[in-house]
Amino acid sequence: MSKIQSLRGMNDLLPEQSPTWQYLEQKIKDVLQSYGYREIRFPLLESTELFKRSIGEVTDIVEKEMYTWLDRNGDSVTLRPEGTAGCVRASEQNGLLRNQVQRLWYSGPMFRYERPQKGRLRQFHQFGAEVFGLEGPDVDAEMLVMTARLWEELGLSEHIKLQINSLGNALNRAQYRDALVEFLSAHKDSLDEDSQRRLDSNPLRILDSKNSQIQALLDTAPNLHDFLDAESTEHFAALRALLDSAEVAYEINPRLVRGLDYYGKTVFEWITDSLGAQGTVCAGGRYDGLVEQLGGKPSPAVGFGMGEERLVLLLDAVGAVPDSVDLYVDAYLVVAGEVTQQALRCSELIRSQCAGLRIQNHCGGGSFKSQMKKADRSGAKVALIIGEDEAAAEKVTIKYLRETTEQQTLALADVINLLNQL
Ligand code: ATP
Ligand code: MG
Numbered sequence: 001m002s003k004i005q006s007l008r009g010m011n012d013l014l015p016e017q018s019p020t021w022q023y024l025e026q027k028i029k030d031v032l033q034s035y036g037y038r039e040i041r042f043p044l045l046e047s048t049e050l051f052k053r054s055i056g057e058v059t060d061i062v063e064k065e066m067y068t069w070l071d072r073n074g075d076s077v078t079l080r081p082e083g084t085a086g087c088v089r090a091s092e093q094n095g096l097l098r099n100q101v102q103r104l105w106y107s108g109p110m111f112r113y114e115r116p117q118k119g120r121l122r123q124f125h126q127f128g129a130e131v132f133g134l135e136g137p138d139v140d141a142e143m144l145v146m147t148a149r150l151w152e153e154l155g156l157s158e159h160i161k162l163q164i165n166s167l168g169n170a171l172n173r174a175q176y177r178d179a180l181v182e183f184l185s186a187h188k189d190s191l192d193e194d195s196q197r198r199l200d201s202n203p204l205r206i207l208d209s210k211n212s213q214i215q216a217l218l219d220t221a222p223n224l225h226d227f228l229d230a231e232s233t234e235h236f237a238a239l240r241a242l243l244d245s246a247e248v249a250y251e252i253n254p255r256l257v258r259g260l261d262y263y264g265k266t267v268f269e270w271i272t273d274s275l276g277a278q279g280t281v282c283a284g285g286r287y288d289g290l291v292e293q294l295g296g297k298p299s300p301a302v303g304f305g306m307g308e309e310r311l312v313l314l315l316d317a318v319g320a321v322p323d324s325v326d327l328y329v330d331a332y333l334v335v336a337g338e339v340t341q342q343a344l345r346c347s348e349l350i351r352s353q354c355a356g357l358r359i360q361n362h363c364g365g366g367s368f369k370s371q372m373k374k375a376d377r378s379g380a381k382v383a384l385i386i387g388e389d390e391a392a393a394e395k396v397t398i399k400y401l402r403e404t405t406e407q408q409t410l411a412l413a414d415v416i417n418l419l420n421q422l
Contacts, residue, residue: 009114009122016326020312023325024154025107028127028306031150035142037103037129042083042090044109048076054085054290056261058201065112079111083128084262084287084303085294091132092296101133107308119278119310129284130303132291137235140266140286140302141242147270147282147304148248154311155320156272160281162249164268165256166236168228170289173264176227177203183221190217207255218255225254232265239266262287266302274317275310282306330422331359332375336368336387343386346396346412350384354419359384376401381422384415 006012013021029039048068055061067079080086083106091097091104107127114120129146131139144162151157167173181203184191191199195206195214207218228236243250250268258267267285275281284304292298315321331350335343347361360378362371368387375383385397396415399407410418 007122009116009120011121011123017312019325019328020315020321021308023321024308024311024315025127027153028107028150029105031146031153032105032127032129035103035146037105040087040090040104040106041108042086042106044080044111045077046080046086046089048078050085050089050294051078051081054088054260054262054294055082056202059259059261061112061259065114067111067113081112082110082260083108083126083305084130084260084290087128087130087303088291088294088296088301091130092291092294097132097291097296097299099133101131103129103131105129117278119275119307119313121309125308126305127308128303128305130301132299132301134302135288135300137239137242137266140239141246141248143284143302143304144243144248144250144268145246147306148246151270154315156311156314156318159274159314159318160270160272161251162268162270163253163256164239164243164250164266165224165253166228166232166239167224167257167264167267167285168232169264172224172227172229172232173204176222176224179222179227180204180206184217187217190214204257205259207257215255223254235265258283258285262290262293264288268304270306272310272314275313278310280307281310281314327379329358329360329378329380331357331382331384331419332378332380333359333361334368334371334375334383334385335362335365336371336385337391339386339388339391342391346384346386349412350416350419353416357419357422382419 051066052062061081066081068076071077087104087106091102096102105128108125109123110126111123113122116122129143131143148157151160181199184199184203184206188196190213192211192214195209195211198205206214209215256267256269263285265286265288268283269280270282271279272281273279282304284302286302288300291301333343333347343361347359350357350359360380362374372383381400381402383399383401385399390396390409394412395409396412397407397409398415398418
């Protein structure tokens with residue numbers, strides 16, 4: 001019988017890779033929580049309408065990337081392609097947005113039917129953060145300072161650069177859209193197929209076309225910043241001043257528009273050039289209109305999503321994962337002879353008295369020599385050996401595997417002391 005394979009673009013995470021993922025996830029959680037963010041969890045599956053109404057009907061995601069089907073009841077459901085929509089839905093439905101400020105984070109798989117390639121999968125993983133109830137640029141700045149701190153913690157600062165832009169309010173964007181369409185319509189022959197299609201459906205997306213001819217054409221196009229109202233201009237200026245004083249470096253990219261409909265005012269992307277085309281590792285912005293658009297009482301909001309696969313690739317590419325991350329046990333217990341009962345009791349006592357120590361018991365028998373080989377390969381710092389002599393004397397032999405210290409046979413209490421100093 002033929003073997004069943006995983007679906008294209010849906011990866012398994014193997015034990016060799018999971019330490020890097022856990023390392024990354026722990027760092028992200030620690031940084032988010034050090035700014036008072038709290039975790040929220042919401043379903044992977046939501047009604048299709050939620051994503052259509054929030055992300056926008058004429059976006060890449062809704063037009064061609066969603067996993068959507070009719071459930072047994074005939075209702076249209078969709079696997080979440082991103083987290084903001086579900087986070088807003090859950091927060092609103094559970095009353096978290098009633099005149100309250102919320103700083104929230106979430107993480108987990110997202111699903112998009114895209115062409116799989118390096119850093120682009122069909123099931124990928126994001127960490128997201130959303131803040132509700134604050135409209136000023138102070139919280140936008142705090143978010144960027146927070147992400148800058150995360151890159152610092154991960155040893156990635158040199159490899160990731162910040163781009164920011166302001167999209168103004170909905171009216172500014174509508175007026176700009178008209179001006180842009182007028183300009184581009186006059187140059188219709190120079191547009192590629194993709195841009196011609198977008199000219200009718202989502203003209204702002206033409207701004208981030210990867211086609212260099214289009215980019216050259218855009219040099220003479222109207223500039224979005226000339227269409228911003230005073231409030232958006234001030235908001236953006238204040239954000240820049242805060243970033244300057246916090247010494248977070250950035251580049252202003254007036255063509256940064258992001259692919260989702262709900263953004264306004266601040267948008268940003270953290271980009272690396274170490275990963276080729278899939279260089280955006282974290283992206284987000286302000287979406288003050290979305291809560292109301294989904295039926296809630298208006299609440300300003302700002303957030304971002306970061307792609308874990310791309311961050312893992314980057315950590316590996318620049319060698320930023322500390323060696324110790326791969327080591328999954330500190331001590332390996334060698335069971336030499338008919339002493340399984342004593343070994344099991346002894347390791348339980350050690351676990352009770354050495355908080356956080358990771359100890360693996362040898363199971364399955366085998367010679368002393370082969371057990372010592374396994375101890376070495378496990379990466380453990382020490383082997384603990386219980387043979388018949390040790391068992392009879394209620395002692396344990398501790399052998400250092402990574403340093404030249406002599407091995408010693410000691411009472412359990414003394415071994416526990418040593419283990420607590422590892
Ligand atoms: P891109 O331009 O690369 O397609 P996007 O604008 O569609 O990105 P967002 O919706 O802003 O991406 O998602 C936030 C982050 O999630 C991205 O910056 C990226 O790091 C990650 N991401 C998005 N789509 C994928 C995917 N298919 N596979 C892996 N990571 C992804
Ligand atoms: Mg995309």
